[in-house]
Amino acid sequence: MAKKAKFSFNGLSIEADLKKVDRKKIYGWSSIEVYDENKSKCKLAGLAEGKYILPTGSTSLVMLNTKGENISRSELVGLDRSGKRVDKVPSVYDRTVMLREATVDEYLSLSVKSVYQLNIEEKKEDFLKVLNAGKIFYFVFNYREDYEGDDAYLISNENEVFAITGMLSEPEFLGLQDNEQELVAEDIDDIEDTDEGDLDFAMF
Amino acid sequence: MIRYINLANAKKRDAEITFKSLNPKPAVIMGFANGAQVLNKRVIKSTSSISTQSLLSKYNDKPTKGVDFQMQLAGRLAEDLILADPEIDLELTGKFIDDVSRVYINEEQKPVFRINKVEKIFSPSAKLKKERAPKYNECNITGEDIVKWSGKLMPKTQVYNKFVFAKKYQLRHVNGLTYDFLFDMAKELSDKDSLMMLAGGASGKEPLVMNDGGKPYRAFLEGRIKGEKYCLILHLTDLELKPLPSE
Numbered sequence: 001m002a003k004k005a006k007f008s009f010n011g012l013s014i015e016a017d018l019k020k021v022d023r024k025k026i027y028g029w030s031s032i033e034v035y036d037e038n039k040s041k042c043k044l045a046g047l048a049e050g051k052y053i054l055p056t057g058s059t060s061l062v063m064l065n066t067k068g069e070n071i072s073r074s075e076l077v078g079l080d081r082s083g084k085r086v087d088k089v090p091s092v093y094d095r096t097v098m099l100r101e102a103t104v105d106e107y108l109s110l111s112v113k114s115v116y117q118l119n120i121e122e123k124k125e126d127f128l129k130v131l132n133a134g135k136i137f138y139f140v141f142n143y144r145e146d147y148e149g150d151d152a153y154l155i156s157n158e159n160e161v162f163a164i165t166g167m168l169s170e171p172e173f174l175g176l177q178d179n180e181q182e183l184v185a186e187d188i189d190d191i192e193d194t195d196e197g198d199l200d201f202a203m204f
Numbered sequence: 205m206i207r208y209i210n211l212a213n214a215k216k217r218d219a220e221i222t223f224k225s226l227n228p229k230p231a232v233i234m235g236f237a238n239g240a241q242v243l244n245k246r247v248i249k250s251t252s253s254i255s256t257q258s259l260l261s262k263y264n265d266k267p268t269k270g271v272d273f274q275m276q277l278a279g280r281l282a283e284d285l286i287l288a289d290p291e292i293d294l295e296l297t298g299k300f301i302d303d304v305s306r307v308y309i310n311e312e313q314k315p316v317f318r319i320n321k322v323e324k325i326f327s328p329s330a331k332l333k334k335e336r337a338p339k340y341n342e343c344n345i346t347g348e349d350i351v352k353w354s355g356k357l358m359p360k361t362q363v364y365n366k367f368v369f370a371k372k373y374q375l376r377h378v379n380g381l382t383y384d385f386l387f388d389m390a391k392e393l394s395d396k397d398s399l400m401m402l403a404g405g406a407s408g409k410e411p412l413v414m415n416d417g418g419k420p421y422r423a424f425l426e427g428r429i430k431g432e433k434y435c436l437i438l439h440l441t442d443l444e445l446k447p448l449p450s451e
Binding site: 040041049055057064066076081083109148160168169170174 | 226227228230231232233234235236239240241243245247249252253255304305307308309311314316318319320321322323324326327328333338361366369370371372374377378379380382383386426428430432433434435439442443444447
């Protein structure tokens, strides 16, 4: 039986199992296959120092202390930006998740990471009624106990309830004098990886 | 790197402005409780010359009657792995590497220099629908291209649960003129409490491709106002908020 998360708001409690909404399952997908001149299938690999060929899985990330000794993740703790230790955020499956009402603007500031469809067996109609009236609920989402939870919102599209998870962005309000702030280097890694093929889609 | 976008307003007046990603960075990092530094390094575990496939190809054994040949070779390799450790290169295993280029390798794990690419398109039920030469999407938000207001204004309260807005960018002015241009745009959208669908390409109806080779996204512009300050957020989506198909 699927694990269930328990959500509570204003005395109304629901239990639901969360199913990840994968774009592939809705629109399908495309993949690019590569062949050499002899029509033999090729794979992408790494090339280090111009001579070592590193097929997928040939490298690993390791964590070291200042003496160069290998350390395990269990020796580390979560630290915030000021270097203060943070507590672990429990999994949504480990305790009742208390919901708080949120605004559309707050929800629209979310950079979305994942979408889950909630399978609710009892009181689904009651909860849908609340959400279909335009209510949005905020909670902290963590699939497993960890040091940082995601921001998450419960919304409905009339017939189903979804949990949209990600991280809240912090857009700035810009005045006339704020144009100089744009002259900062933007992270190159934000530019998409162009290797992934994808379906062109027409949703309207 | 400053990134530019050509944006037109409702009156079809266009201006080149900049934009910045709004994807937040993690607020928590992993470290020692005493604040000591943790170094992350990438190391080599193995290379193609000591991969299972390469090691198997070194045997010149002949098939034994009544024995699966693959199993015969695997058994031989298993013995060698225990006795001689051929899968470990003492010079390379654990070596730190920083700069790794990417190459295509064939089934013999040798680099190839001429390749053909085929794009395979699958249905949601994993059926192959068609094969074609890969489609390359060119950036259509800058240069000759102008991102236009489509005229499709959607109230926030109606659009938030129709699409999943995966990516966000903040639009920024570059001078006094573009400040006025963007402020007016933000005010109009804020007053109407709505998002405007933006589109690109020659037809003015195409989804936006933010960089060469990138994915196409439908785009919606949101405007917020606080006194003399504005905030314009470009929301990108490639997913409608739809239930999963029943299995």
